[in-house]
Amino acid sequence: MTTNNITKGLLKGAHFLIKPSNTDEIFTPEDFSEEQDMIRDMVDQFVEKDHLPLSDLMEDGEHQHNRILLKKLGDLGLLGTHMPVSLGGLALDTNTNTIVTEGIGKTGAFSTTFGAHTGIGMLPILYFGTEAQKEKYLPSLISGDQVACYCLTEPGSGSDALAAKTRADLSEDGSHYVLNGQKMWISNAGFADIFVVFAKVNGAEFTGFIVERGWTGLTLGAEEKKLGIKGSSTRQVFFENVKVPVDNLLGEIGKGHLIAFNVLNTGRFKIGPSALGGTKGLLGVSVNYAKERRQFGQPIASFGAIKSKLADQVVATYVSESAIYRTSGLINDYVLKLEEEGKSFEEAKLEAAEEYALESSIIKVATTDIVNMVADECVQIHGGMGYSEETMAARGYRDSRIAMIYEGTNEINRLLMLNLIFKRAMKGQLDFATPAMRVQQELLTGKNGQYNYNSTEEKAISNFKKVALMLIGSAGQQAMKGKLDLKHEQEILTNLANIIIDVFLAESVYLRSAKHKQPINSAITQLFLREVNERIRSEALEAVGSFVKPELQEGFVAGINKFCSYPLRNTRNLKRQIADHLIANNQYEI
Numbered sequence: 001m002t003t004n005n006i007t008k009g010l011l012k013g014a015h016f017l018i019k020p021s022n023t024d025e026i027f028t029p030e031d032f033s034e035e036q037d038m039i040r041d042m043v044d045q046f047v048e049k050d051h052l053p054l055s056d057l058m059e060d061g062e063h064q065h066n067r068i069l070l071k072k073l074g075d076l077g078l079l080g081t082h083m084p085v086s087l088g089g090l091a092l093d094t095n096t097n098t099i100v101t102e103g104i105g106k107t108g109a110f111s112t113t114f115g116a117h118t119g120i121g122m123l124p125i126l127y128f129g130t131e132a133q134k135e136k137y138l139p140s141l142i143s144g145d146q147v148a149c150y151c152l153t154e155p156g157s158g159s160d161a162l163a164a165k166t167r168a169d170l171s172e173d174g175s176h177y178v179l180n181g182q183k184m185w186i187s188n189a190g191f192a193d194i195f196v197v198f199a200k201v202n203g204a205e206f207t208g209f210i211v212e213r214g215w216t217g218l219t220l221g222a223e224e225k226k227l228g229i230k231g232s233s234t235r236q237v238f239f240e241n242v243k244v245p246v247d248n249l250l251g252e253i254g255k256g257h258l259i260a261f262n263v264l265n266t267g268r269f270k271i272g273p274s275a276l277g278g279t280k281g282l283l284g285v286s287v288n289y290a291k292e293r294r295q296f297g298q299p300i301a302s303f304g305a306i307k308s309k310l311a312d313q314v315v316a317t318y319v320s321e322s323a324i325y326r327t328s329g330l331i332n333d334y335v336l337k338l339e340e341e342g343k344s345f346e347e348a349k350l351e352a353a354e355e356y357a358l359e360s361s362i363i364k365v366a367t368t369d370i371v372n373m374v375a376d377e378c379v380q381i382h383g384g385m386g387y388s389e390e391t392m393a394a395r396g397y398r399d400s401r402i403a404m405i406y407e408g409t410n411e412i413n414r415l416l417m418l419n420l421i422f423k424r425a426m427k428g429q430l431d432f433a434t435p436a437m438r439v440q441q442e443l444l445t446g447k448n449g450q451y452n453y454n455s456t457e458e459k460a461i462s463n464f465k466k467v468a469l470m471l472i473g474s475a476g477q478q479a480m481k482g483k484l485d486l487k488h489e490q491e492i493l494t495n496l497a498n499i500i501i502d503v504f505l506a507e508s509v510y511l512r513s514a515k516h517k518q519p520i521n522s523a524i525t526q527l528f529l530r531e532v533n534e535r536i537r538s539e540a541l542e543a544v545g546s547f548v549k550p551e552l553q554e555g556f557v558a559g560i561n562k563f564c565s566y567p568l569r570n571t572r573n574l575k576r577q578i579a580d581h582l583i584a585n586n587q588y589e590i
């Protein structure tokens with residue numbers, strides 16, 4: 001079943017870098033259907049009525065409430081919104097699933113429980129399980145009667161997940177594998193029933209398995225004493241001669257990396273709406289305190305320095321939201337297209353997640369950086385009270401931090417972005433060369449015959465893309481000639497990734513505000529483009545200094561100055577306008 005929201009045109013993955021987009025091609029929160037609004041309200045009610053009363057108890061270590069809450073969500077159908085109807089799910093469209101994830105994101109620690117169960121826990125079985133495995137395990141996970149977890153990380157292998165040491169050896173009679181090893185940092189481990197585990201068959205072939213909690217030899221470590229998300233369960237899991245029936249091998253022997261990485265593609269995107277839920281919550285906490293707290297005879301919200309922080313928080317939230325729903329819309333439409341072409345539910349979702357892997361990494365990095373910035377400013381707005389457990393600021397600050405670490409650290413995700421772009425360019429799936437040459441031509445001749453811009457903002461976005469094309473094109477060329485070994489140039493790759501991220505964010509914000517013209521959207525866009533203009537300039541200059549020969553640098557610097565020329569704005573007035581809008585609404589309401 002799908003709800004609606006099909007946008008026009010289908011911009012393929014990573015193509016935003018080489019093609020202009022228009023407002024028809026972007027899905028935004030303003031486009032939610034009535035049904036989607038209803039689901040959002042339903043999730044909000046769950047958060048307020050069911051989660052909130054248990055939140056402090058879970059924070060204090062009463063993790064069993066996680067299970068009760070999952071069951072409640074299962075009863076509401078909200079654990080299976082992304083699962084096929086035949087297995088008890090609701091098979092709702094991607095955009096509705098994004099809305100559900102965002103809503104649960106407001107719960108902080110519990111959103112990790114929810115994500116580990118519905119995402120990395122259930123998806124490997126949906127995407128790679130046999131029909132028998134799906135029928136055996138997924139209905140009870142969808143109903144919330146059972147809980148799943150995902151065991152990839154080990155003490156010696158985190159980012160380098162394929163270096164896992166856990167092994168699986170086939171028994172002599174060929175009936176089962178014997179699992180031995182240790183996993184670490186496993187969310188939901190304390191109360192999970194179903195463990196998706198990665199192990200090396202014969203110590204060599206990385207493979208997935210479905211393991212049940214009750215099987216002899218599976219034991220758990222103590223709860224980790226964590227910095228944040230204390231309400232969630234995180235433990236080590238030990239396997240000592242655990243007998244796993246051959247029927248529980250997941251996917252193919254030696255193909256576990258396909259499961260692990262494809263599921264992480266989806267997981268990375270889902271971190272975005274989850275972080276957005278937290279971001280909006282913290283923004284609400286910030287503005288309410290700023291209105292209530294008085295110093296020097298007036299609410300601190302009346303001070304320009306505080307308004308500036310509130311405005312920055314609003315802008316960041318709008319950026320996060322615009323980029324997330326744009327990506328969600330792209331994935332949504334791609335899934336529908338593939339289903340129309342005859343792909344199964346699972347195939348379509350898996351393929352769409354892979355298609356938009358670049359956008360998903362962008363979402364992962366940008367939205368988790370944003371929630372941390374907003375949490376940090378939330379503490380600062382609270383002053384001393386931000387350092388106290390009496391307000392939600394401190395908990396929000398601690399809870400946000402994990403998002404930059406799990407599902408691929410933000411460093412790894414930045415590196416993955418360039419890897420993906422160069423791979424697609426080499427395969428001929430992403431024609432970087434033609435637009436990059438056009439940019440070179442423009443710099444040489446000073447002529448820009450091709451583009452007609454409707455606004456200063458549209459021109460700025462196009463120019464930011466030119467910076468990306470110029471630098472990625474040049475780095476790629478040097479790499480092909482053997483003059484730059486990009487594998488060992490992580491600083492440069494990070495500069496380029498930061499530019500790519502900002503291009504995507506800036507375009508998402510611009511397109512949304514052009515689609516839904518409002519004074520507040522326009523103010524946010526102008527403020528954000530000023531910020532991005534300077535960030536891209538700085539990243540680009542750093543990259544040029546690092547890899548362009550000194551005698552060629554002048555040309556590049558001239559290009560960067562030409563393309564990073566979004567005009568100055570009265571940022572003070574824009575910030576006041578945005579902060580006053582927030583103060584009037586008491587919460588993020590665009």
Ligand SMILES: Cc1cc2nc3c(=O)[nH]c(=O)nc-3n(C[C@H](O)[C@H](O)[C@H](O)COP(=O)(O)OP(=O)(O)OC[C@H]3O[C@@H](n4cnc5c(N)ncnc54)[C@H](O)[C@@H]3O)c2cc1C
Binds near residue numbers: 160185412490
């Ligand atoms: C609360 C919590 C819950 C978690 N839940 C789960 C779960 O449910 N299932 C699961 O399997 N795992 C889970 N994890 C593990 C998580 O995914 C890993 O912690 C994460 O992937 C990073 O691995 P690591 O901790 O070993 O860090 P490392 O890989 O040791 O990284 C340390 C630092 O080095 C950087 N780094 C590493 N390699 C490179 C490189 N090649 N180039 C540049 N920089 C690099 C990293 O970015 C990081 O900054 C969880 C972790 C936590 C803390």
